[in-house]
Amino acid sequence: MMQTLTVGLSDRSYPIHIGTGLLSNAALLAASIPRKRVAIVTNTTIAPLYLSQLQATLREIGVQSVEIILPDGEVYKTGETLNLIYDGLLTHRCERTTPLIALGGGVIGDMTGFAAASFLRGVPFIQIPTTLLSQVDSSVGGKTGINHPLGKNMIGAFYQPKLVLADISTLNTLSDKELSAGLAEVIKYGLIRDLPFLEWLERNIEKLLARDTEALQYAVMRSCQNKAEVVAADERESGERALLNLGHTFGHAIESGMGYGNWLHGEGVAAGTMMAADLSQRMGWISTDDVLRIRDLFLRANLPVVSPDLGIDRYLDYMGLDKKVEGGKLRFVLLKQVGVAALVSDVPLALLQQTLVACCSKGGPGTNWLHEDK
Template sequence: MITMQTLTVALGSRSYPIHIGIDLLNQPELIIAHLPQKRVAIVTNTTVAPLYLDKLTARLTAHGVAVVPIILPDGEEYKTWETLNLIFDALLENRCERKTTLIALGGGVIGDLTGFAAASYLRGVPFIQIPTTLLAQVDSSVGGKTGINHPLGKNMIGAFYQPQLVLADTTTLATLPARELSAGLAEVIKYGLIYDPEFFVWLEDNMAKLRTLDKDSIAYAVHRSCEIKAEVVAQDERESGMRALLNLGHTFGHAIESGMGYGNWLHGEAVAAGTVLAADVSQRMGLLKTAQVERIRALYRSAGLPDTAPDLGAARYMDYMGLDKKVESGRIRFVLLSGIGSAFVSADVPETDLTAALTHYVHAI
């Protein structure tokens, strides 16, 4: 069995490796190689800290690295200015310097908060991503998107800021609740839908193995997902073109997260429901066959994810989606599907098709 694979996000002088493998937290040399000084601040949360903070701290301190621990509350509802300031408070109180590296140890919320703090503190300090959830390993830790939520919209405040390293230790997935594992699978499925139809078929054939954390299957799914994202980010770092395709289902999904209250629907659950809505709109526009929509829904169901969306009302959906980052000249731009493995962005979506989709694939809250 291969214990580690390495990919590179090719961004010239800002390129960085993604190490994917088993028991990587026991290999501190992978981290130390990227530290400009032997001092780090590890940002984590109350759920992850008891599992991995002491272990990582012990490995680093044994090699002479000083560690400042910063433990935040856990949950999407804490992805706020107030929580961000807790990081700044700790960095200032401990006199952290420009060469002090921030390490994000946790899921997507921790990664986004830590990355935004790193982009802002002293106008930019190094940071490293150590994602401990499937969703973070295959998506949010790669590509440099950082930020916080606002009551009116998800991820509306933030910065593009690339890490020095992504260390995806797949062993950490063993402590992930089943619901969180399923949420991560939503982003894995996304890569097949927008980029790789053969990967989509592989997921149809191997979903049961992924849900039981079969080591070889998980290793392949994480590697292929990161490989696709690295390719896309290298071509379009700041989402001016094809990177927007990675937002399949997210326009609807972010509306669900905002409308339901942050944390009530997990990000991956909202993306799954949002992708079904996007697929339905695509079918209504004559771009996708009904059988393809049903394949998509079936794969989400087999991953333990919703294949319908909550009924917020079409007007509320439109209001939330009007705050989406892809809005351009006042027009909502959607990622649509012209086939499994083929996606594009369009603002030319008939309102009748949108309304019909928001009526057809929703259920009462």
């Protein structure tokens, strides 16, 4: 069974198809490929698994494909790797009308999207996400980019794809660790704006970990629905879209501080969300029980809830460079209640410091929160 959503952005609206076996569905691709040539960007992990299947489907509709195979990992989300894409496109004489297909996870999608945004000042772009994290988050909404040694996703563009194909079948080859990392973003939607979905996740998290196809498809569909609604309302993140960054200011600091690629993005988001929850509780909005409820779900999803001890100064430094800085003030996405997020720009530094101490200490945040609350 296939489900289709639409990201509503007037003349740049596009469909998200979610289902099993979509990599073999020639008709879905044919609708978005006007000419007889595409460039597929993928990596050394995904190419042996799915490249020939996609190429065979393209041949059915008479489309030749150029392939550009990159090294795998967040550590390669750099300007140098981006140049490998440009080199491949130019060497193969790709043109303004040649679509780029991103076949892979979030790193491939983000880099290919930025290459599409900037090659010849913009070429068409198709997302075929093969990880849970990219299916539920990064492939939808048009955020593209690369990292800079001084910060994550510092260079990029808002550039929407023409089509997103989320083939649930590809999740069968995902490692358990990456499946869990994807669940961090799934849980996020429940926390920030969809309490019924959070409750569904609390009932079904083990099914998702066991890769029950129906449960996975439901979770991907419901996540994309949430994302599409937010993106349609605020494409360029001038308001509501910022709420999708729950846990990301802290999470990016963790990823940067630990060296890109040592923590998966979803792992950083999980630990970062715990920090946001802790800070929300210190602001007096959610209860300690709420914090423990969130912690419990992350733990059941095999996600980290204790942050690495980078030291307060390094956290502040990494967060100071974050894109969510405005007029020198740190802005945080916090939880007003479980299921309702808000953007807050007047967090007292003292509370932030308490959160940084509590969430990074060796005993783990659970014990420390409880201790410090008294």
